[in-house]
Amino acid sequence: MRYEPKPDFKEKIDSLLKDGEDAEEFWKTIETPLPKTMRCNTLKISPDKLKERLENKGWKISQPYNNKEIIVLEGSLNPGELGKSIEHLLGYYYIQEISSMMPILALQPKENDLLLDLCASPGSKTTQAAALMDNKGTIIANDVNIGRIAILAANTERVGATNIIITRHDAVQLCQKLKKINFYFDKILLDVPCSGEGNIRSNPATFKMWNKKVIEKLSRMQRKIAESAIPLLKEGGELIYSTCTHSPEENELNIQYLIENFDLKIEESQLPIKTRPGLVEWQGEKLNEKMKYAHRIYPQDNNTEGFFLCKMKKIS
Numbered sequence: 001m002r003y004e005p006k007p008d009f010k011e012k013i014d015s016l017l018k019d020g021e022d023a024e025e026f027w028k029t030i031e032t033p034l035p036k037t038m039r040c041n042t043l044k045i046s047p048d049k050l051k052e053r054l055e056n057k058g059w060k061i062s063q064p065y066n067n068k069e070i071i072v073l074e075g076s077l078n079p080g081e082l083g084k085s086i087e088h089l090l091g092y093y094y095i096q097e098i099s100s101m102m103p104i105l106a107l108q109p110k111e112n113d114l115l116l117d118l119c120a121s122p123g124s125k126t127t128q129a130a131a132l133m134d135n136k137g138t139i140i141a142n143d144v145n146i147g148r149i150a151i152l153a154a155n156t157e158r159v160g161a162t163n164i165i166i167t168r169h170d171a172v173q174l175c176q177k178l179k180k181i182n183f184y185f186d187k188i189l190l191d192v193p194c195s196g197e198g199n200i201r202s203n204p205a206t207f208k209m210w211n212k213k214v215i216e217k218l219s220r221m222q223r224k225i226a227e228s229a230i231p232l233l234k235e236g237g238e239l240i241y242s243t244c245t246h247s248p249e250e251n252e253l254n255i256q257y258l259i260e261n262f263d264l265k266i267e268e269s270q271l272p273i274k275t276r277p278g279l280v281e282w283q284g285e286k287l288n289e290k291m292k293y294a295h296r297i298y299p300q301d302n303n304t305e306g307f308f309l310c311k312m313k314k315i316s
């Protein structure tokens with residue numbers, strides 16, 4: 001079903017993009033279907049072997065980025081075929097949108113790291129991290145929603161990830177409990193709940209739900225989650241804050257608040273897709289100049305959904 005953007009949403013996107021042609025591209029792109037994409041699960045198969053297997057089935061695929069694990073389905077399949085294939089059931093690939101793969105590529109968890117994934121379900125990024133860590137080290141994957149936890153558990157099992165401990169808590173409460181027992185992490189992923197402006201291509205109902213009050217409420221919730229997680233980061237530890245939304249109130253303004261109130265600095269990170277710098281100014285408010293190292297991902301740049309992420313490091 002198609003929904004029209006509300007006038008203030010349209011105005012906001014247009015003012016973020018500034019250039020009229022660019023904004024036009026944005027609105028055009030979100031009307032087009034999202035390409036089907038997947039991530040090779042290197043815990044079970046190499047990208048080259050998976051490519052061969054899928055091509056032998058007659059699938060047309062490409063690996064257009066400087067990372068062969070990112071696979072784009074070029075031809076069309078029967079409805080549901082991507083999820084029903086034997087390769088999917090065996091956990092050889094994970095159906096994942098390309099922009100959603102970026103936080104873990106920026107975080108680069110290593111073997112033997114202790115990683116906290118605070119809002120983890122359904123597990124796209126948790127399972128990606130487990131693969132990069134080669135099933136070594138430990139990931140605490142938490143989510144508050146029991147239904148989504150069940151999907152996280154099923155995905156973890158399907159991909160053969162064995163270094164994941166799943167917990168079901170409110171993020172703030174879990175962090176308070178871990179702080180009490182002095183439990184610290186090398187890396188933290190905060191893939192927080194958000195207004196989902198970036199998911200409009202796959203979920204046009206976002207247009208209907210969108211309003212400024214919801215954004216304010218989410219922004220406060222995101223800050224609370226981040227504030228409770230940051231004390232759990234080891235000195236020198238790294239954290240990714242990410243959302244699937246374009247709204248500066250849920251992105252740069254939250255990062256600005258965090259770096260002003262905690263011992264955190266924004267770090268540069270390299271990604272294989274085109275991204276744009278984070279905003280260094282929004283509605284007259286000047287932001288930290290390192291905000292340019294945050295990544296804004298717009299649908300028209302790589303034919304993906306929209307996304308935001310920022311890497312930070314604990315300095316003392």
Ligand SMILES: C[S@@+](CC[C@H](N)C(=O)[O-])C[C@H]1O[C@@H](n2cnc3c(N)ncnc32)[C@H](O)[C@@H]1O
Binds near residue numbers: 119122148
């Ligand atoms: C953007 S989604 C996470 C997607 C996930 N990281 C992935 O890549 O598959 C946000 C998640 O936060 C969870 N969530 C919402 N409020 C929460 C809270 N207070 N504590 C923990 N998780 C929460 C939601 O249930 C949802 O699964």
